[in-house]
Amino acid sequence: MKSRKPLFESVIILSCKEMNKKDFEERESFMRRAYNQSNRYAEAWERSKAYGVDPTMLPEQTPLGAHELTARIYNNRQLLEAALPFVDQLYSTVESECIVAICDIDGYLLATRGERLPDKLLQHHTTPGMCWHESVYGANAMGTALAEDRPVHMVGEQHFNHELHGMSCAAAPLHDPHGNLVGSLAIAAYKTEHSPYMLGTVLSIGHAIDKAMILKSEHYRTLLLQEKIAETSNNLIIVTGDDGQIVHLNEAAKSLLVPTGDGPESLQEMFCEKSAALVALNGRKALTDFVEEVKKPGTSEIHHIFWDAHWIEDETNAASTLLLVGRDMTKFVRLERSSKQGERLSTMGKFAAQIAHEIRNPVAVIKLAMQLMLKQEEFSEKSEKKGKMILSELRRIEDLVNHFLNISKPQTPTFELCNIVETLRDTCNLMQNSFLQGNLQLVEHYEEIGMITADCDQLQQVFLNLLNNAIDATPSGGTINVTVRRDEAEPQFVQIVISDTGQGIPEDRLADVFEPFYTTKSRGTGLGLSNAKSIIEAHGGDMEVESAVDHGTVVSIWLPFEPTVS
Incomplete structure (x- = not known):
């Protein structure tokens, strides 16, 4: 059995002989539009019947409770922020009586603008929290726009529910920045106020809202990114x-x-x-x-x-x-100071080596001659005393020359297993007499950390220097604390702290304590802390001095720590 052609096609075929080409095209276009218009909501009607919607009466439903409506509004806040300015503008520019509404993806009204007209239907229509899904009202502009994700304009009997036959409604779906359906925008008026431009207006506003959603999303992402940058920045x-x-x-x-x-x-x-x-x-x-x-x-x-x-x-x-x-350029400032100090030490080392070379030989000759004279010749008691004084001063010159040579030689440690706690204990024991003579109390706090890889002799030289400085700076009755512990902030380092209750160092002079030849002692060379820092840095560690006048000084040393089996 041959399939039958649609009615409007049969009419066109029978009439074509009696029409010219232009009339035929116009009639064909008209018939196609009429046919499409009568069938474009057929699927929506079929869905309405499947839902069991009664077209002869309004559905019995109540709006959402305040709590649930507030939650839906919050969940759709980005949609409402983008849409409401356009909704207000649309409602203010339409001269006829109408209602403009926004619903979420489930068809629940989130916001409306419009007159509360006296009939029962429109009182429902303007109540936020009412649901206009097809399963509730059947085919309607807002519900069908959501169901089919396309713009819809229903006039009169195109609505499934008979109570809507007096209405003209246009709706457009709304999408998030990813193109996902999130809700619908609709404008509704009495059929007597119907205009063919309603759908175009709603569609244009819908596109504008979609664009606004994208812009708001991009703006939000930009703000979020700026906030993240600010919070994670070290600046x-x-x-x-x-x-x-x-x-x-x-x-x-x-x-x-x-x-x-x-x-x-x-x-x-x-x-x-x-x-x-x-x-x-x-x-x-x-x-x-x-x-x-x-x-x-x-x-x-x-x-x-x-x-x-x-x-x-x-x-x-x-x-x-x-x-x-x-x-925060603190590390770079310290690095710059260390670099400048290194340059000065290098220059001074070269100079010291030259001076030492020029001084050492004549001093050695003078010293030897004086020793021979004192042994072989007879002097008066007074002259012999002066000769011994000359030898004493020559030894001081030799010590100073050796200091110069220490600066000129790089501090290259000989690494071996070293028990840092035992080294400090031994150093403190060596200096017991100095503590007793100064009437000073020594307090030791040692955390057993095992062996480290270091040059024990060089480290003992550092500890001797620091303890001597502490003894010299602390008045009688004061306390010197020695502590060894794992650094909590940087567990890969062991921390040695030597502190005193002495006179302290003025804040404006702290930056110079590691400078060669800088000293506050009347007979100091100013090379002790400079050499100590060089030794610690040669071990891959660091050294800092904190001090305040009348509150003592704290010297902190950090040395790399890799646990080893003794």
């Missing part, structure tokens, strides 16, 4: 208003600038008047590499911060924002 980042009130302080800035607690609310509370922050704020200046020393709250630790300051002008809101970015 100090501070954002304030033009009055100095702090808007944002990242973790790096908090850890260095803010003591425990809530912390300051403004730059004025945090910084002094000559600081980079207040110079930029009060003078509305942009700064680059403003060098500033910052003391960490609760400690005497000094950090060298290089500040950049930028003013950001928001012409839209007529507001200004100050962005401060601080780079």
Whole structure:
């Protein structure tokens, strides 16, 4: 049996002989549109019947409860933030009585704009929390737009429910930035207010909302990325208003600038008047590499911060924002000082080697001659005493020459297994008489860490020097503490701490303590700490001095620690 052609095709075939070509094309176009219009909602009607929707009466339903509606609004906040400005604009520009609504992917109304007209249907229509899914009302513009993910315009009897036959409704689906369906926008009016432009208007607004969703998503990602960068950055980042009130302080800035607690609310509370922050704020200046020393709250630790300051002008809101970015260059400053010190030591070493070469030989000749004279010739008691004094001073010259030679020779340790605790104990025992003579108390705290790889002789030289410095600086009745422990922050290092309760070193002179020939002692050479630091660095370690006047000095040494079996 041959299949039958659709009715409008049969009509076209029978009539074509009586029409010219132009009339035929116009009639064909009209008949196709009529046929498509009558069948485009057929699937929606079939779904409505399958759902068991009664087309003769309104469904009995109540809006969502306040708690569930609030949760849906929150879950769709990005959609509403993008859509509501357009919804308000659309409603304000339409002159006829209408309702504009936004629903989520399940068909629940999230927001509406429109007159609460007196009939029962529109009272439902304008209530947020009502569901316009096809399973509730049958084929309707909003529900069908969601079901088929396409724009829909239903007029009169195209609606499944008879109560909607007096309405003209247009709806467009809405999508998230990934193209996923998230809801629908609809405009509804009485059929008497019907306009063929309703669908185009809703469709245009729907496209605008989709674009706004993409922009908002990109903006949100940008803000999130900026926040992540700020929080994970090692730089100090501070954002304030033009009055100095702090808007944002990242973790790096908090850890260095803010003591425990809530912390300051403004730059004025945090910084002094000559600081980079207040110079930029009060003078509305942009700064680059403003060098500033910052003391960490609760400690005497000094950090060298290089500040950049930028003013950001928001012409839209007529507001200004100050962005401060601080780079903690403490390690680089120390490295630069060490580098300069190394250069000076190298130059001094070459010079010392030349001087030592020129002095050592004549001093040796003079010393030998004086020793022979004292042995072979007879002198008066007075002359003999002067001769011995000359020998004593010659020995001092030899010691000074040897110091010069120590500087000129690189500190190359001979690595072997070394028990650092035993080495310190032995050194302290050697100096018991010095502690007794100075009426000083020695307190030792040792954590048994086993053997390390080091040059014990060189380390003992360092410990002797540091203990001598502590004894010289501590008045009678004072205390010297010696501690060996694993560094909690860096467990791959062992930490040796020698501290005293002596007179301390002024803050402005701390930076010079490792300089060769710098000393505060009347008879010191100023080479002890310089040599000690060179030895520690040759071991791959580090050495720091902290001190405050009348509060003593703390010398900390870090040595690489790799547990070995003794």
